[in-house]
Each structure stands twice: as C-alpha cells, then as structure tokens.
Amino acid sequence: MSTVSTLDDTALFDRIRAGEHQLIDELYRRHRQPFVTYATGRLMAIEEDAVDCFQESVIVFYKNVVSGKLTELSCSISTYLFAIGKRMIYKKNADRRREAPTEVDDDRQYADEVDMTIFERIDDDHRRSQMQAAMSKLGDACRQILTLSYYHRYPTESIQTTLGFSSPGAVRIKKMRCLQQLKQLFTSE
Amino acid sequence: MEALEKNQIDIDRYLMGEMPQDEAEQFVLRMETDGELADQLADTRLAIDIIDTAEDGLLKDRLAALEQEEFGESSSQSPNLRVLVNTEKAETKKEAKVIQMNPLRRYFSIASSVLLFLAAAWFLLRPSSLSNQDLFAENFAPYTNSEVLDRGSADDRQTAYFAYQSGDYDQAYELLSNLPQEAGNQFFTAQAALATDRAEEALDLLTALAADINFPLQEESEWHLALAHLQLDEREAAQAILREISRDNTHSRQRDATVLLTKF
Numbered sequence: 001m002s003t004v005s006t007l008d009d010t011a012l013f014d015r016i017r018a019g020e021h022q023l024i025d026e027l028y029r030r031h032r033q034p035f036v037t038y039a040t041g042r043l044m045a046i047e048e049d050a051v052d053c054f055q056e057s058v059i060v061f062y063k064n065v066v067s068g069k070l071t072e073l074s075c076s077i078s079t080y081l082f083a084i085g086k087r088m089i090y091k092k093n094a095d096r097r098r099e100a101p102t103e104v105d106d107d108r109q110y111a112d113e114v115d116m117t118i119f120e121r122i123d124d125d126h127r128r129s130q131m132q133a134a135m136s137k138l139g140d141a142c143r144q145i146l147t148l149s150y151y152h153r154y155p156t157e158s159i160q161t162t163l164g165f166s167s168p169g170a171v172r173i174k175k176m177r178c179l180q181q182l183k184q185l186f187t188s189e
Numbered sequence: 190m191e192a193l194e195k196n197q198i199d200i201d202r203y204l205m206g207e208m209p210q211d212e213a214e215q216f217v218l219r220m221e222t223d224g225e226l227a228d229q230l231a232d233t234r235l236a237i238d239i240i241d242t243a244e245d246g247l248l249k250d251r252l253a254a255l256e257q258e259e260f261g262e263s264s265s266q267s268p269n270l271r272v273l274v275n276t277e278k279a280e281t282k283k284e285a286k287v288i289q290m291n292p293l294r295r296y297f298s299i300a301s302s303v304l305l306f307l308a309a310a311w312f313l314l315r316p317s318s319l320s321n322q323d324l325f326a327e328n329f330a331p332y333t334n335s336e337v338l339d340r341g342s343a344d345d346r347q348t349a350y351f352a353y354q355s356g357d358y359d360q361a362y363e364l365l366s367n368l369p370q371e372a373g374n375q376f377f378t379a380q381a382a383l384a385t386d387r388a389e390e391a392l393d394l395l396t397a398l399a400a401d402i403n404f405p406l407q408e409e410s411e412w413h414l415a416l417a418h419l420q421l422d423e424r425e426a427a428q429a430i431l432r433e434i435s436r437d438n439t440h441s442r443q444r445d446a447t448v449l450l451t452k453f
Contacts, residue, residue, distance in 0.1 A: 024248070025255055032260065034335045042333075051260075055252045059245055074404060075373020078336045083405035087441050128242050135243035150237045151244045153205065169194075176197050179236050186239060 009077045017065050024062055028055075031078050038082070039089050049092045057084035066152050134186040142178035149175060193229065200230050204237065319452055321427075325419040328449055331358065331380045332409055346374075353377055358384035372404045383413060388420035408434075412442040415449075428453060 007015070007026070016023050032054055039050035061080055064070035073080070135143065144163060148154040156168045165171045202208045203216050220227045319327070331353075338351050349364030362381035368374040375394045382391035395417055398410035411434055418427035434446035 025251075028252055028255055029259065030337065031335075032256075034337070038333065038335060051256060055249060055256070058252060059248050062248060063241075063245070073373070074371050075376065075406065076334075076336045079334065079373055079376075080405050082333075082335055083409070087408075087439075090441050128246070131239040131242040132246050135239055146236065146240050147244060149201075150240050172194055172197065176193060179197075179232060182236050182239060183232050186235065 009073060013065070013073050013077065016062070017071075021062075021066075024058065027061075027077060028058055031081050034078070035082060035085055039085065043086065043089045043093070045089045045093060046096075049089065049096075053085045053088035053092060054081070056088055057081045060084050063151075068153055130186060130189040133189050134182060137185050138178070138182055141174070142181060145171065145175050146178050146182065196226050196229050197233070200226075200233050203230070204233060321419045321422045321424055324449065324452060325416055327452075328445065329383060329413075329416050329420075331384050332377070332406070332413075334377060349374075350377070353381060362387065372398060372401060373406075376404075376406050376410060379410075379413065379417075383417060383420065386420070388417045392417045392421065408441050411440075412445065415446070424453065 007023075012023060012027060016027070032051075035054045035057075036047060036050040039045040039053065040047055043050075045053070058081065061070075061077070061084065138146075141163070145159060148159050148162065149156075154162065156171050159165070160168050160171050163171075165174070199208075199216060203213060208216060220230065334350055334353055336350060336354075338347050338354065342348065342351075345364065346368055349361060349368055352358075352364055353361035358381045362378060362385055365374055365378040365381055368378075376398055379391040379394040379398070382388070382394070392414070395410050395414040398404055399407060399414045401407055401410075404410065411430060415427045415430040415434070418424070418430065428450065431446040431450050434440050434442050435450060437443060440446070
C-alpha cells in the first residue's frame with residue numbers, strides 16, 4: 001500500500017472525499033511552498049498574504065470536495081489550488097493598494113478618504129465571532145448532526161447509522177430542535 | 190410538528206439544490222404567502238452560515254497550527270524581529286542629512302527632467318505600430334504548471350507534464366494531446382499549442398474551457414482565447430473578448446486585458 005506522501009492526486013482526492021479528512025495536512029504540506037514562492041515572486045504578494053490565501057484556497061477546495069460540488073478532478077490539485085489562490089491574491093493586492101496610507105492635507109475631509117470596506121470587514125469579523133461562539137455552545141450531538149447534514153451533506157439515513165439514531169424520522173426531529181437551539185444561541189450572543 | 194418537519198425536508202432539498210426546477214419555482218411562490226415557511230428558511234440559512242463559518246474556522250486553525258509547526262521560521266518574522274527591523278529603519282532615517290543643491294545644478298536638473306518627461310510622453314502617446322503577432326508575443330506566457338513531478342517516471346501523464354515544465358512545448362503538445370480529454374489536460378494542451386504556433390488547435394480547446402464556469406482556470410482560458418485569436422490575426426474577435434474581461438471587476442485578467450486594449 002502506498003504511503004501518504006507517495007499518493008498521487010487522484011488517490012489523495014479520493015481518500016479525502018471518502019472521509020480521510022486528516023489528509024488535508026498532506027495536501028497542505030505538498031503544495032504550500034510552491035504556491036508561496038509563486039505568489040511572492042510572480043504576483044508580488046507579501047508572504048503573510050500568500051500563506052493566508054493558500055490556506056483559504058485549501059479550505060475552498062476541501063469544502064467543494066466534502067459538499068460533493070467537486071466529484072472528480074478535471075485538473076491537478078495544484079492547478080486547482082493555484083487558480084483559487086491566485087484570485088485571492090489579486091483581491092488582497094487590490095485591498096492593500098486601497099489601504100495604503102497616503103499623505104493628506106489636514107484641511108481635507110477625512111471621512112471622504114475612509115475605505116468603508118474596513119468597517120464592513122469589522123462587522124463581518126464581529127458576526128463571524130458571534131457565529132463561532134454560538135456553535136461552540138451547542139452540545140456535541142447537535143453540532144455533529146448539523147455539521148454532517150449541512151457541511152458534509154450526509155443523507156439522513158447515513159446520519160442515522162453514523163450517530164446511532166433509531167430512525168430517519170428521529171434524525172429529522174433532532175435536527176430541527178438543534179436548528180432552533182443554534183438560532184437562539186446566536187441571537188443571545 | 191409534522192408540518193414543520195415536512196417544511197424542513199423541503200427547505201433542505203431547496204437549499205442543497207436537490208429540488209427540480211419546476212418544484213423549486215412552486216416552492217418560492219409558496220413562500221410568498223407562507224410567512225412561517227419563509228421564516229423557517231431564513232433560520233436554516235442562518236444556521237448553515239454559522240456551521241460553515243465554524244467549520245471553516247476550525248480548518249483555518251488547523252492549517253495555521255500546521256503552518257506554525259512546519260514552516261514557522263520561514264513564514265513570518267517573529268514580533269521581536271519585526272521590532273528590530275523597524276528600529277534599524279528608524280535609525281537609518283535619523284542619520285539622513287539634507288544637502289543643499291548648487292543653483293546651477295538645480296537648473297540642469299529641472300531641464301533634464303522636462304526633457305525626460307517629453308521623451309516619455311512621446312513614447313507613450315505615439316501611435317501603436319504593433320502587429321497582432323507582436324501583441325501576442327508581448328502578452329503570451331505559457332501558464333505555470335507547478336505540479337511536483339517525478340522526473341524518471343514512465344507514466345504518460347508525468348512525462349507529458351515534465352516536457353511542459355521543461356519548456357519542450359512541441360513534445361508536450363504531442364504527449365498532452367494523447368492524455369484523457371479532461372479539462373486540466375486540455376488547458377495545458379492549449380498552452381503548448383499556443384507556444385508552438387498551433388492557434389487553431391488552441392482555439393477549439395479554449396473555446397470550450399472558457400465556457401465552463403466550473404473549471405477553475407475558466408478565466409485564464411478566456412484570456413488565452415483572446416490571445417489565440419490574436420495569433421490567428423482575428424483582432425476583432427480578440428478585442429471583443431478582452432472588452433468583456435476588462436468590464437468584469439472580479440476577473441483575474443482584468444488589468445492585463447485593459448492594458449492590452451489600449452495597445453490596439
């Protein structure tokens with residue numbers, strides 16, 4: 001049997017898709033340095049952005065695999081990651097150019113100069129941390145059932161087997177209760 | 190509870206894209222009159238958002254930990270080092286001195302700046318005499334394939350991509366053309382074709398790839414499709430595609446397309 005480091009792209013993809021989620025680490029190790037070198041050398045990204053964008057592109061790739069949006073590889077994993085990562089770098093570079101400090105006249109209206117996306121981002125960050133806090137307060141059973149259902153898109157029958165429910169109906173009722181609980185936790189944050 | 194349960198099944202199918210088109214349309218109409226259903230859908234959307242955010246956050250933390258563990262030293266400077274570097278810069282700044290310029294040298298300096306400006310203006314504003322082939326050559330660079338390959342492998346795919354990475358585009362074109370007709374292979378076949386004056390072949394491949402919105406290199410395919418038209422001296426077709434790209438603010442080649450359009 002091949003070791004993890006010798007797995008080719010298709011095998012790695014198939015095994016991540018089959019549920020070996022820890023293999024995402026191998027994928028990260030394999031493609032991280034070439035991407036960072038490329039992004040800093042050719043796309044003029046700073047290293048911090050290159051690493052961040054690479055992590056985001058791995059997350060997008062992983063989400064597409066586990067959600068079933070990506071069912072087969074139409075190009076190498078590296079091509080896929082580079083394509084996503086590149087777009088993110090372009091956006092980061094554009095944001096950085098917008099944020100670059102400029103010398104302004106004291107009499108000018110500072111409000112006109114403010115990039116409103118910064119405030120939107122702060123709002124987003126705040127909402128994101130509220131969401132993460134709500135999710136962390138949810139019990140294990142609820143967290144599992146909702147994650148399997150909506151993130152990994154398991155069919156109800158598979159959730160029943162995986163989590164040991166008595167029937168698909170029991171899974172559905174539990175899921176609805178968990179949804180309500182999650183909403184309450186979020187609104188109370 | 191039964192009605193809510195039934196609604197939840199429909200909502201899940203709708204949100205997961207599992208509902209046929211006509212049923213989805215009916216479902217949307219139903220929501221306009223059924224406020225409870227609309228609320229339940231909004232709650233589910235919110236929950237999915239929360240779950241996605243939380244799971245993404247966990248994965249991001251995991252990757253950040255891996256980054257720190259395995260690439261920590263090279264990936265970022267420690268805060269202390271950053272302070273040190275900034276202090277050094279500050280010190281350098283402090284030592285800078287203002288040297289007064291001799292008045293005669295100042296006049297020469299102004300005159301040479303004006304001349305330089307005029308020369309640059311002439312260079313930028315002169316009518317373009319670049320041919321389609323010049324513009325193609327100026328803008329085309331085979332897309333980087335960064336895959337880690339096994340140099341000695343006898344595998345057809347590895348051999349084909351190794352030829353591509355080595356810059357042997359003639360051989361790469363032959364070998365890539367014989368690989369399974371997957372989008373990724375087709376894209377690099379088209380790249381090798383453009384690199385070896387086979388624009389017709391590239392055009393066929395890129396036309397299909399540029400229309401495939403699920404292909405991660407769809408935007409690159411559009412850009413190279415415009416270049417393929419240029420190589421074929423089909424300037425109007427190239428311009429039409431470039432105009433589309435330059436209008437799209439999220440397109441990764443927007444800037445390249447806009448610059449190229451100014452050169453026609």
